[in-house]
Amino acid sequence: MGVDGGTDQGAPPSDGAVVGDELTRVDAEASLNVPSPSGKLAENILYFARALRDAGLPVGPGAVLDAVAAIEAAGVGERGDFHDVLHAVFVKRHEHTLIFDQAFAIFWRRKGFVEKLLAAMSPEARPDKEKSAKAEAGATRVADALFKNAGDDKNAAPSLDLDARLTMSSVEVLQSKDFAQMNAAEIAKAQALVADLVLPEDRLKTRRHAPATRGLRFDPRRSFRRSLRAGGAIDLVRQAPILRHPPIVALLDISGSMAEYTRLFLHFLHALGRERRVSTFLFGTRLTNVTRALQLRDPDDALARCSSEVVDWSGGTRIGASLHRFNREWSRRVLGQGAIVLMFTDGLERDDTRELALEMERLGKSCRRLIWLNPLLRYDAFAAKAQGVKAMLPFVDEFRPIHNLASMADLCAALRGEAVGARFDPRRWLKAA
Amino acid sequence: MASSPAPLPTSIDETVALLKRASYVGDRALATVIFLSLKLERPLFLEGEAGVGKTEIGKVLAATLGRRLIRLQCYEGLDVATAVYEWNYPAQMMAIRLAEASGDHDRDRIEHDIFSPRYLIKRPLLQALEIGDGGAPVLLIDEVDRADEAFEAFLLEVLSDFQVTIPELGVVKAETPPIVVITSNRTREIHDALKRRCLYHWLGYPDAERERAILRAKAQRAPERLTAEIVAFVQRLRKQDLFKAPGVAESLDWASALTELDALALDPAQVSDTLGVLLKYQDDIAKVKGAKAQQLIDEARAELKLAEPR
Numbered sequence: 001m002g003v004d005g006g007t008d009q010g011a012p013p014s015d016g017a018v019v020g021d022e023l024t025r026v027d028a029e030a031s032l033n034v035p036s037p038s039g040k041l042a043e044n045i046l047y048f049a050r051a052l053r054d055a056g057l058p059v060g061p062g063a064v065l066d067a068v069a070a071i072e073a074a075g076v077g078e079r080g081d082f083h084d085v086l087h088a089v090f091v092k093r094h095e096h097t098l099i100f101d102q103a104f105a106i107f108w109r110r111k112g113f114v115e116k117l118l119a120a121m122s123p124e125a126r127p128d129k130e131k132s133a134k135a136e137a138g139a140t141r142v143a144d145a146l147f148k149n150a151g152d153d154k155n156a157a158p159s160l161d162l163d164a165r166l167t168m169s170s171v172e173v174l175q176s177k178d179f180a181q182m183n184a185a186e187i188a189k190a191q192a193l194v195a196d197l198v199l200p201e202d203r204l205k206t207r208r209h210a211p212a213t214r215g216l217r218f219d220p221r222r223s224f225r226r227s228l229r230a231g232g233a234i235d236l237v238r239q240a241p242i243l244r245h246p247p248i249v250a251l252l253d254i255s256g257s258m259a260e261y262t263r264l265f266l267h268f269l270h271a272l273g274r275e276r277r278v279s280t281f282l283f284g285t286r287l288t289n290v291t292r293a294l295q296l297r298d299p300d301d302a303l304a305r306c307s308s309e310v311v312d313w314s315g316g317t318r319i320g321a322s323l324h325r326f327n328r329e330w331s332r333r334v335l336g337q338g339a340i341v342l343m344f345t346d347g348l349e350r351d352d353t354r355e356l357a358l359e360m361e362r363l364g365k366s367c368r369r370l371i372w373l374n375p376l377l378r379y380d381a382f383a384a385k386a387q388g389v390k391a392m393l394p395f396v397d398e399f400r401p402i403h404n405l406a407s408m409a410d411l412c413a414a415l416r417g418e419a420v421g422a423r424f425d426p427r428r429w430l431k432a433a
Numbered sequence: 434m435a436s437s438p439a440p441l442p443t444s445i446d447e448t449v450a451l452l453k454r455a456s457y458v459g460d461r462a463l464a465t466v467i468f469l470s471l472k473l474e475r476p477l478f479l480e481g482e483a484g485v486g487k488t489e490i491g492k493v494l495a496a497t498l499g500r501r502l503i504r505l506q507c508y509e510g511l512d513v514a515t516a517v518y519e520w521n522y523p524a525q526m527m528a529i530r531l532a533e534a535s536g537d538h539d540r541d542r543i544e545h546d547i548f549s550p551r552y553l554i555k556r557p558l559l560q561a562l563e564i565g566d567g568g569a570p571v572l573l574i575d576e577v578d579r580a581d582e583a584f585e586a587f588l589l590e591v592l593s594d595f596q597v598t599i600p601e602l603g604v605v606k607a608e609t610p611p612i613v614v615i616t617s618n619r620t621r622e623i624h625d626a627l628k629r630r631c632l633y634h635w636l637g638y639p640d641a642e643r644e645r646a647i648l649r650a651k652a653q654r655a656p657e658r659l660t661a662e663i664v665a666f667v668q669r670l671r672k673q674d675l676f677k678a679p680g681v682a683e684s685l686d687w688a689s690a691l692t693e694l695d696a697l698a699l700d701p702a703q704v705s706d707t708l709g710v711l712l713k714y715q716d717d718i719a720k721v722k723g724a725k726a727q728q729l730i731d732e733a734r735a736e737l738k739l740a741e742p743r
Binding site: 058060062063066069070073074075080081084085087088089091092093094097206207208220221224327328332333336337358362 | 444445461462465466468469472473480509510512514519520522525526581583619620621622625628629632633634635674676716
């Protein structure tokens, strides 16, 4: 068939490559644990697959068998073809190509490089303890910096503590307490309450139908089938459109001043994600996609994963640049199916605001609804004076506060599609400014 | 159309030759994936930006291998009735009424007649499972990211076993599995399970040399100099910060447009006027029109001059 890799070997492989001769001797049942020369290539492929797995590619054992079958079918003799064949089998996402190429270049040079490959490529591998210690310390510091509990505020508001001892009103107090002023225990309680919030019932019609007694359309297929059973009398079955929650895309600002609010909002997003597709992006000076991290079932695990994925928690926000990146790379991929965008930022932009205005315009026009959640609205005296805020306001559909649980409940009501109300109309702020 | 089916290629080189015969200019990696997909009988999953030639592959394979092309265009709400099969209800109702009117009350016989292949409307997926004389057909599932997740799950099931159960008739199984090509524009992430079943390949924008070859193969009426300038211009244009970079289909359209306007070389005024063929977003057009287009043309010309063998 095609197994004369040895005869048409084109470019000489680089030193020590195992590509050439082994290929002529690969037999059909490359049994992976037979330590014979003909099983050498299969073994190498197995190690390569393991290296890819540690580097983060989802490569299962089935893929290894496929790879061996593919190599045998293609009968490759050249390095280029060998690379392409393995690429076709192992890579299932465009983003993984880069990792694969690097892994391939390192692995198929000399077999002894496997360990080095694991050490260099994998973010989770711990080849030496000090590296892991540094990484852990970094993660802890990051987590501390972001989710710093405002413990010293306890002294600032003693009266609220007194109220909290009365169990009946403690929940009410918690509802209206500002997130930034909560201590650790209250945050934990608030997290529990967030999970129990009445999630918005905002399902929309889709184009699929399901049987329903009160539907408006008739379902010919089921009607017919039923009438055959009944023996002649036509029994009409109705159908109604299936309802589905529209997906939500959340863009969260994680610069210094937003820290205390981000954590609980992430909990809220995690709760929302139970019933619908939620894509979450964090931005400060760079944009990071943390959707997969938030999909973990346990909210604390999810947040821990989030904080480990983000590189820059430092202050200063470049909203315009981050939105530009989002619009270019992600908007077409996540804003489909009528997505609602929740932008969580204070609007204080470091850079020039012209780019910010353009990007907000594009974002507003690409999604079904754009809701801006601004914790600065907790101040009654807030006025839209900052350049960034003025640039962003014309393009949002709603401008809401998000500093306590009551405002979160309001957000749920808004997502249900209830009347927006003049209070949250952005034009009101623009006029007053 | 379907003459006698040609044999499948037996090596990567043969696949490269096959693509060349159909004037499809692709790189060797693509030929490798196509060869593996044909050899290992796995579906081919092509992902990439709009206009890079994904759908074209399905047509090319059908043409060069002499198979029928069955195309399933996906959209939201696509379900079993539109994708696999449907019963011809009006005809069946009429047949029942006629049987009753003529006094025939044998229920079993009526049912046997009603649910016969005569009243079955076969949609693309079922058509693909049936072999004509032309050999296994090429099934092109276009833009699967527009269908929803329920359809993906159904597709996964069909692609694993290549069989479909029609309750009244039984199981329809393909003797030879069809050649399956799935394309996606990446407006939605396809579930991993489906991608794992397939062999994945990303089609990116071609480099200058390949784009020249494509234009030479497909836009033959364009003069040589114009083609070279078009390619240099579009390659530079893709590096600009545009919302949607022009694809290969757009360059081909532009080449035909300029040929129709009797252009021999790129003229700034003409380029600004015909930008709508290349760029489909107003922001992008506004960015490139006028001075920027002039600059890109000058740079392209300078680059061509340097490359000239003198």
